[in-house]
Amino acid sequence: MTAQTANGGTIALTYREAVRAALREALEADPRVFLMGEDVGRYGGCYAVSTGLLAEFGPERIRDTPLSESSFVGAGIGAALGGMRPIVEIMTVNFSLLAIDQIVNNAATIRHMSGGQFSIPLVIRMATGGGRQLAAQHSHSLEGWYAHIPGIRVVTPATLEDARGMLASALACPDPVLIFENALLYNDKGEIPADAGAVDIDRAAIRRPGRDVSLITYGGSLGKTLAAAESLAGQGVDAEVVDLRTLRPLDDATILGSVRRTRRAVIVDEGWRSVGIAAEIMARIMEQAFYDLDAPVARVCSEEVPIPYAKHLEDAALPQTDKIIRAVEHLMGNHG
């Protein structure tokens, strides 16, 4: 199931192809939409997401930019202010730091500072996450930082359906939306309905229902978490897996609903442990579900080091399935 072949109402494709299909659909649907970023045109995208789009839509709409994140994100903000619907691709979240002034000081604030007179319907896509031996400057997971900022929305598609469907909803949003694509997911393959389209960017999703413990995760850690849940099922522990999907605003109802049912929670987050999105979720659980808890809330995060280059060290630094299993086993005590 490699090629895009129709098969009983579903199509087989990769996460990369799902994002490309979403881009193509957006470009076809609305003449105000254009894609801008480093190497998105002639080179076909650093992760080959936009391959072929330049030939299809031309250089006006698939724009290669200089290596200057601050300027092209700023240009995107200006275009959005001027009525366009720009999609800006930043190669990795590490490089987005060069544009953080534009994102945090301009994109996130203008609606509020103008008393609602201006809005910034801008979409910024970027790759995030480690696991590819690209070393510290290309491997970090800083989406939790952006989730700290009011005025922007942060989404993390972890499935093919979300990779296919979140872009359209992000473009429909009147405010800036940051889409974090974990680079390890680009080669994921699977089938989605041939007519798959827009999906909501408001709610978390329960990817696996369970009774004993809630595993709350997002993005690149979803697969590892689901694998841990399957393994735990063999030990008689029925884990529920919650995919956050949107890191800002967090869907408290789904998160707390799950924790109240299972009474135990483990947050799995590829960000660093200290002051991360996992800490925020734990705090919300304490605030709103303390008396429902039957064990301390736990988290599995990246170790507090710049992500190493060496494979064994990188593997050890990131959340892995066996770490998730151990954390759950500890929480369950002798209940099994």
Place this chain on the structure above:
Amino acid sequence: MPSLGSDMEAGTLVEWLVKPGDTVARGDIVAVVETQKGAIEIETFQAGVVDRLVVEPGTEVPVGTVIAHIRGEGEPAAPAPETPTPASEPVAPKAAKPRKPAEPTAPAAASRARVSPAARQRARDLGVDLETLTGTGADGAVTLVDVERAGAAAPAPVPAPAAKPTGDAAAAMRRAIAAAMARSKREIPHYYLATTIDLTRALDWLETENRRRPVAERLLYGALLIKAAALALKEVPELNGFWRDDAFVPGTGIHVGAAIALRRGGLVAPAIRDTDTRELGDVMAAFRDLVQRARTGRLRASELSDPTVTVTSLGENGVETVFPVIYPPQVAIVGFGSVVERPWSVDGTIESRRVISASLAADHRASDGHRGALYLRALDRLLQTPETLA
């Protein structure tokens, strides 16, 4: 020490009926315990070999106290005590170490007992003494499951456990009833429905039936009412079960608790298990046995904790209608008044018929009046065809 109802806080071990080394099967009677409801036989819910008797005869201990260890055979470490804790490796390096060099099997012996918030909350609701529990959760913490096991039948929140004059059994039972009934009236939004049922046909049938039966197998109309009450519950199952954790939990099976007044005051309502599927003669035999043992001998622990609904009758004392109080955490109670002769219209003519008032008090959180009304209607319908209740 098992809980024998929502009103028991402690029990005194009177006598052991097993000794260490004995093999016991599930359901075997292992001990006699003096409670607020009198002397009760305690069954074991675990098969195995009696390892150790922990509580000495004559000792009063709170509900939830381990009274004996039973070694299960080939079973995975059972709920009960003496679980060797080291199973999970101490991953967190910061985990608090026991401060006092207590027994190494008690990793939870930090300054404060480890109890999960959910478990602590539930223990308060159930009146379970946390100090008596062995935790099976992370780092030996007491969890919800531990508390629920201890409080099997959800004992009521009891006022401060002031020193009890253990001698006065009647006063103790009074206090137990007070706790349960106060909780009921405090927490349960009762609604009351009543109807008058023509019992003539049922009583005629019963008289004919009893003429055939030897004296030891004779039926009282009370048994007929209990059987009908149970069968009607099949049609309105939301009256059969418990209100727990803000939700209705249906009973597994219909086990009618028959309210039995004791001669020197007080009452108990032990269960006739699976009332709906038993033959009437069998219901009667069970009912008679329960009354006899309630008034002269001993009831068993499970009989007191099993009921999913209660039926009470005050008709023999000339009461016309009963407005009963639900026994928490049950959600309904059915009451019957006296059988009285009344002029009754049958097909347009006035006849003298024997009628009875049937009333229902139900928990409005679990059901609504409409369903309650359907229940009484079903009860009436069933009592018009007594032969189907046999």
Place this chain on the structure above:
Amino acid sequence: MTEDEIRAAVLAALTGVAPDIEDETVDPATPFRDQFDFDSMDLLNFAIALHRSLGVEIPEIDYPKVASLEGCLGYLSGKLQDA
């Protein structure tokens, strides 16, 4: 069977149903229901006990006749003579 024997059997049946009754405190004329708070179940158990010890079958319709100690002794001696 002598009257004393019948009396002993009746008292035994009575205390079997209600162990807290003491023989000498039973008032012969007062119905058990009023004296000991007997209900129909107690009366039935009483009748069953008498059937076991004396072999006398008391039909339901006769229950009112055996509702007090006095009535009971009269009824039973009649029955046992008939037999």
